[in-house]
Structure formats: C-alpha cells, structure tokens
Amino acid sequence: MNRARFSSNRQKSQAFSQKKKPLIYTFLFIFALVPLLTASCSMPFSQRKSMETPPTEKGEKVRETDPKPGDVKLVDGVEYIYARNRRFQLTPYEPEYLWIRKDEYSPGMFESIMTGNKKEREEIERRMAKLEAELKEINSAPQIPVPQTVYSAPALSAPAVTYTTPLQQAAAAHSDARLKKRILVVPDMDETNCRSPYLTESATRKLTSVLERAGNVIAVDPSSINLAQDPSTAKAMDVLELHGIHAVIKATLTTFPEASPGPDKGGEPKLRLSVAIFNTDTKVLLRRLSTYTSAVPLSDEAASKAVGAAIEMIGDDITRTLESLNWFARISSIEEDRIILNAGRLSGLEKGDVLEVYSRGDQVYDKTTHQPLGQVKGSYKGEIEVYELFGVDAAWAKIRKSGAFSTTDLAYLRR
Numbered sequence: 001m002n003r004a005r006f007s008s009n010r011q012k013s014q015a016f017s018q019k020k021k022p023l024i025y026t027f028l029f030i031f032a033l034v035p036l037l038t039a040s041c042s043m044p045f046s047q048r049k050s051m052e053t054p055p056t057e058k059g060e061k062v063r064e065t066d067p068k069p070g071d072v073k074l075v076d077g078v079e080y081i082y083a084r085n086r087r088f089q090l091t092p093y094e095p096e097y098l099w100i101r102k103d104e105y106s107p108g109m110f111e112s113i114m115t116g117n118k119k120e121r122e123e124i125e126r127r128m129a130k131l132e133a134e135l136k137e138i139n140s141a142p143q144i145p146v147p148q149t150v151y152s153a154p155a156l157s158a159p160a161v162t163y164t165t166p167l168q169q170a171a172a173a174h175s176d177a178r179l180k181k182r183i184l185v186v187p188d189m190d191e192t193n194c195r196s197p198y199l200t201e202s203a204t205r206k207l208t209s210v211l212e213r214a215g216n217v218i219a220v221d222p223s224s225i226n227l228a229q230d231p232s233t234a235k236a237m238d239v240l241e242l243h244g245i246h247a248v249i250k251a252t253l254t255t256f257p258e259a260s261p262g263p264d265k266g267g268e269p270k271l272r273l274s275v276a277i278f279n280t281d282t283k284v285l286l287r288r289l290s291t292y293t294s295a296v297p298l299s300d301e302a303a304s305k306a307v308g309a310a311i312e313m314i315g316d317d318i319t320r321t322l323e324s325l326n327w328f329a330r331i332s333s334i335e336e337d338r339i340i341l342n343a344g345r346l347s348g349l350e351k352g353d354v355l356e357v358y359s360r361g362d363q364v365y366d367k368t369t370h371q372p373l374g375q376v377k378g379s380y381k382g383e384i385e386v387y388e389l390f391g392v393d394a395a396w397a398k399i400r401k402s403g404a405f406s407t408t409d410l411a412y413l414r415r
Contacts, residue, residue: 046056051254069097070127073228078102114339128332163190178348179327180248183211183220188232188252188276192305200253203273203307217322218346218393220245234363238279241360242408246325247286248278249318253307271282271303273310277321282374283330283363287321288316329355329411332394339384339397340409345391349386357403381405 071082079102085095098364185208187200208219220243222231229236231248240248252274272292279286291313292304329343343349359378366373382403388396399405 011240067097067099068292072102073099095124104383107251140154153370171327177216177323180216180218180346180348181325181327182220182244182253182347183247183249183322184220184222184225184231184240184245185249186222188274189249199303200251200305203251203306203311206274206308207249207311207315207318210311211249211322214319214336216319221353231278232278232285234283237283240281241297241410244330245280246327247322248280250276250278252276253302270304271310273307273314274317275314277318279374281323281326284372284374286325287320289317324411329413331357331405331407331409331411333407337399339399339405341397342393344393345389345390346396349389349395351386351389353386354400354414355384355386355397356414357384357405357409359406359409377410377412381409384411 008130009384030238067082069082069084069126071080073080078101082097083101111325113173143376148160178204187204193292207228211217212219225240225243225245227236227239231237231240232250237248254274255270269294272290274288274290276288277286278284291310293309293313327347327350329341329347341349341355359377361376363375364373365371380403382401382405385398385400386395386397397411
C-alpha cells in the first residue's frame with residue numbers, strides 16, 4: 001500500500017514539474033530581454049542625429065529654446081555667451097545658465113565647473129578653449145558698449161573760476177618722486193561773515209588732508225615748532241628750514257559780492273579761498289592760487305561745504321606746485337666719521353642714497369626793485385651715503401667725499 005502511495009505522489013510531482021517548466025522559461029526570457037532593451041537606449045545609432053548637429057560658429061544665431069553652455073549668439077551687433085550663472089550657488093532661485101556679454105566674459109569663469117557627465121565636461125572644456133583663443137584675437141566687428149549712467153551729487157556751487165598768479169616759479173628739475181616734502185599749512189585770516197570763529201582752522205585741516213592724500217608730502221603740526229612770528233617772512237623761513245620744512249602754505253578766506261565778475265556782481269555773497277605757497281629754500285613766494293564758490297556761507301554747515309568744494313578745486317594745482325620744489329635734508333649731528341640726518345624712512349630715503357652737502361647760501365636781491373629773488377646754494381662741501389635708517393624719520397650716513405661739515409649744512413639728493 002505504501003508502494004502504491006509513493007508511486008502516486010511521484011506521478012503527481014512529475015505532472016507538476018511539466019506544468020512549471022513553461023513558466024520558468026517565460027521568466028528567464030523576460031529577464032534576458034530587459035538588459036537588451038536598456039542597452040539599446042545608449043546605442044550610438046540612437047544619438048546619431050544629435051551628434052551630427054553642426055557646431056555653433058561665431059556670430060551664428062542659436063535657438064533660444066535649446067541653448068548649450070558655451071553657445072554664442074549675436075544680438076544687435078553684440079555677441080553673448082551662454083554661461084553658468086555664478087550667483088546660482090548662492091541664490092537657488094537664480095537661473096543656472098544665462099547669456100553674458102562676450103566682452104564681459106572671463107575665461108576663468110568655468111574653471112570650477114564639475115559635472116557628472118564626462119562627455120559633457122569634455123565638450124564644455126573644448127568650447128572654452130575655443131572661446132579663449134577667440135578672445136585673444138582682435139574682433140573685426142566692433143562691440144557696441146552698453147550705455148552707463150553716472151550718478152553725481154548735486155553741485156554745491158557754480159562752476160569755479162580759478163585765478164593763478166605765478167610770481168617766482170621754480171625752474172629746477174623735479175626731485176625723486178619717492179622723497180616727500182615737509183609742509184606747514186597755517187591759517188592767515190578769516191574775513192567771512194560766518195558765525196563760526198574756527199572756519200579758517202577748519203579749512204586748514206581740510207586742505208592738509210587733501211594734500212596728504214597725494215602721498216608726496218608730510219604735514220607738520222605748527223604747534224610743534226612754536227613759531228611766534230609770521231612764517232612767510234625770510235627770518236621765520238630760516239628757522240623753518242632748520243626744522244626741515246620745504247614749503248609754507250597760508251590760507252585766507254573772504255566773502256564779498258565782487259568775487260564773481262559778470263552780471264552776478266554785487267549779488268549774493270561768494271566765498272573766496274586764497275592760498276599762498278612759499279619756498280623755504282629760496283625764501284620767495286612760489287605761487288598764489290585763488291578760487292571761489294557760489295554759496296551763501298551764512299551758516300556753519302553751508303560755509304563748511306563751500307570751503308570743502310573750494311579746496312577740491314585747487315588741490316591738484318597745489319600738489320603740482322609742491323612737486324617742483326627741491327627736496328633737502330639737514331645735518332643734525334656729526335659723530336666722528338658718521339653723520340645724522342633729520343630725514344629718513346618717512347621722508348622716503350633708502351639705504352645707498354648719495355647726497356651732496358652744501359652750506360647755506362645768501363639771499364639775492366634785484367638791484368633795481370630791491371625785491372628778493374631767492375636764496376642760492378652755498379659752497380659745495382662733499383658727499384655722504386645713507387647706510388642706516390632709524391627712528392620715525394632719521395638716518396645715519398657715512399662720508400664719501402670729505403669736507404668740513406657743520407650742523408647747518410643742507411644735503412640734496414644727487415641726480
């Protein structure tokens with residue numbers, strides 16, 4: 001009986017296996033077909049049409065609906081490049097790519113692009129190399145510049161009229177630009193109707209700030225010299241020369257209707273700024289500058305703005321005048337075979353500079369008018385060479401050509 005039951009179960013199992021074989025074959029066929037279908041999507045013949053698309057040439061019109069990174073298009077005579085937006089990483093709502101003017105495009109803009117598709121990255125690199133080569137060449141088609149709007153603050157005054165009266169212009173050649181001249185800016189007088197008693201002092205500070213911005217002067221505080229007399233006199237300039245001062249600048253403020261010629265004469269008050277520049281080396285008035293602004297300096301704020309505008313008008317002329325001065329330093333001390341100068345790092349001296357030493361000269365006068373013409377150099381005494389800079393503005397120098405030096409001698413940079 002058991003043998004009959006075993007035989008019956010075996011027959012049932014064989015029948016079930018025969019029914020199951022078609023299902024297994026069907027699943028195996030489906031699994032084999034899926035990779036074939038997937039591989040067919042990346043076959044080269046399926047992308048033949050896109051690969052045969054001709055490359056974009058310079059100036060060619062690109063379809064707006066399907067641009068690619070590195071494409072170039074021409075709009076109203078201006079070339080644009082379809083490039084990555086640098087603000088895309090910071091502001092995600094910005095478009096990832098956009099059209100950029102070719103003359104404003106930087107070749108290094110795509111150096112940080114990292115794409116997962118190797119073919120796409122190679123294509124972009126090829127286009128970037130082509131664009132870099134084109135940028136090095138001179139484009140035959142002129143680029144139309146984008147009009148720029150310049151915003152300027154409303155003018156504080158009417159167009160300036162500057163009066164220049166050169167009296168004794170220095171004829172010497174310019175000294176080395178790295179050597180800075182020491183200047184003394186002092187207020188002269190305040191003849192304005194402004195209520196502030198410190199308007200001229202404020203103008204002096206503003207003028208000093210404007211001149212220091214040029215980088216070729218060192219403004220000296222007048223209180224550090226304790227000069228009791230008018231600094232524009234010959235005797236006072238002798239003292240200033242010992243302190244290493246190259247020029248004295250006196251500022252004068254006045255307000256009067258007659259400052260403006262023409263139909264406005266006698267009308268609203270004008271503020272006038274006059275500047276006199278004295279050379280302490282020659283002891284003469286080097287130049288006088290004057291300008292005015294069409295402003296009513298009745299209040300402190302209006303007067304301050306008018307003064308600032310007037311200084312800006314003549315600041316460049318004062319700087320050019322100071323550049324014509326001869327630079328000099330004075331021997332402060334003599335110790336055996338070395339000399340101390342009252343100029344150094346701050347003045348622009350460097351190690352190895354050679355200076356010629358002269359004694360202080362005499363004043364020369366016009367025999368007819370008896371007016372001073374200037375002070376000439378004294379006798380030549382020798383040469384010194386800077387070998388060490390120390391302190392804020394001092395230097396050590398060694399003697400190259402011996403001479404009977406004294407602490408009142410002046411040293412000029414050898415040309």
